Amino acid sequence: MSNIVDLNLAELKKAIIDKDLSAKEVTEAYLQAMERGVHLNCFISTTADKAIQMAKASDQRIESGNALPLDGIPIGVKDLFCTSGVLTTAGSKMLSNFIPEYESTVTEQLWRDGAVMLGKCNMDEFAMGSANTTSHFGSVENPWTARGEFERQLVPGGSSGGSAAAVSAGLAVAATGSDTGGSIRQPASFCGIVGLKPSYGRCSRWGMVAFASSLDQAGPLTRTVQDAAILLTSMAGYDPKDSTSANVSVPNFELALTGDVKGMRVGVPKEYKLEGMPSEIEGLWEKGIEILKAAGASVVDVSLPHTKYALPTYYIIAPAEASSNLARYDGVRYGMRTEQQDLQDMYQKTRREGFGEEVKRRILIGTYVLSAGYYDAYYLKAQRVRALIKQDFDEAFENVDVLLTPTAPSEAFAIGENDNDPIKMYLNDVFTVPASLAGLPAISIPGGLSNSGLPLGLQIIGKMFDEESVIKAGGVLEMATGSDMQAAGKE
DSSP: OOOGGGSOHHHHHHHHHTTSSOHHHHHHHHHHHHHHTGGGOOEEEEOHHHHHHHHHHHHHHHHTTOOOTTTTOEEEEETTBOBTTBOOOTTOGGGTTOOOSSOOHHHHHHHHTTOEEEEEEOOSGGGOOSSSOOOTTOOOOOSOOOTTOTTSOBOOOSSSHHHHHHHHTTSOSEEEEEESSSTTHHHHHHHTSEEEEOOTTSSOOTTBOOSOTTTOEEEEEESSHHHHHHHHHHHOOOOTTOTTOOOOOOOOGGGGOOSOOTTOEEEEEGGGSOTTOOHHHHHHHHHHHHHHHHTTOEEEEEOOGGGGGHHHHHHHHHHHHHHHHGGGOSSSSSSOOOOOSSHHHHHHHHHHHHSOHHHHHHHHHHHHHHSTTTIIIIIIHHHHHHHHHHHHHHHHTTTOSEEEEESOSSOOOBTTTTTTOHHHHHGGGTTTHHHHHHTOOEEEEEEEEOTTSOEEEEEEEEOTTOHHHHHHHHHHHHHHHTOSOOOTTOO
16 A cells, blocks of 8 residues: 555545554554654644544444544644634734634534544634745745755745645645635645635634635645545535525535536636736646646636726725724733733733734724725725626626636745735735635646746636536546646655
8 A cells, every 4th residue: 555645535535444544543644744744834733642532533433333424534724723622823923822612613524524633734824924924833834846946945825824735745634724815725726736715605614713704714725626525525514603604505525526527618717817927827727728628618718807906805805804803802802911001001012912014914904994084995995896806707607617717826936035025925816816705616726837846726716606516627627637746745
């Protein structure tokens, strides 16, 4: 049998059920891999003892003939999913001492199905970032290196950079992430793995540390599309504790992987062809179009005219919601507190010391656009534009089943390279933000390598609650590009 950590989730699941491997063996192999890969800084905290206990419980169930769908599958959990009795920081000094007494719905469902928790994955502070360089616990390093530049450390993308890097480096077979404006898909692209953002409302937000409540959505980061489908089936489902949770049935997403896209209509939005787009990104896109054509899909040119307004719209709405959500961190109820004689001073000093620079920047932007005299000019207008962006997608989907675009406008860049240019950093989300604003499902598939040998991703966007079409098209792309890529960075 192959090295345990070389097996993908589906292969591992079969090996455990067939008793070729025990859940305990698998967990121990991953805990050893995590020790070897500690330099990547993928994990804020590890839960080795808990993982072994969970693995032993899986082995007992399997032995008694009561195996669960994910028994023995070791996963990383992005550190904004509350985990009962386990430190949950959201990558922030503000929550560096926060141990919740409750479990997020998403992780509760994963444990219900037998998954094993390896630890809590590093992330941009409060999910605000595109490079995983804003974490209070240090930057995450991408396990990939550019050809001939082995000393140049690259970002894994963000904000789910710890989750993506862990999966890519073979430190977890899969991981949970969250996507607000591209925080699953962009790191998946940078790390050469699969990242799936479900429709808004498909997975419960209960027990997730909030960034922007109308945009945040949980999803899986995995090595293959099949793995993403398996994990999403466990993560998804209606939750009455979350008022934004959609009461829709959860199919077995794995069954969507038929390998057949004959008759599928694939839209290519002309607005995604940006001026100055690197030729290798454009070439990758053309390659994806040709693959789907060859598989029997028809390709249709479509227009999403309000796409050019998506990024500024997002960077008004998301900070506005963040400003409101992060008001709860005041040093009184939970999280860090800076002791002061005066209550007002305590509030101010706690927030000044507890939040990092990027978080403070977005809180201030959000407070500004919600303030008297600016609300109508910025926030209200942004909400109207958001409605128009959604309308563009609705009209496009009258004629097509899915859309195909690049995932990110570039390959992974060096750690620290764009830290002093927030606008340049925000532009990393240019291809992922529109689908987030519309609440649509979207997946990033490794499409190939750049000229410097780094991963590049292709994105498929689907209709609301039509993850199955997204998974189906993604599976066909994956087969053609050979995107079950070898995990990078392993000894």
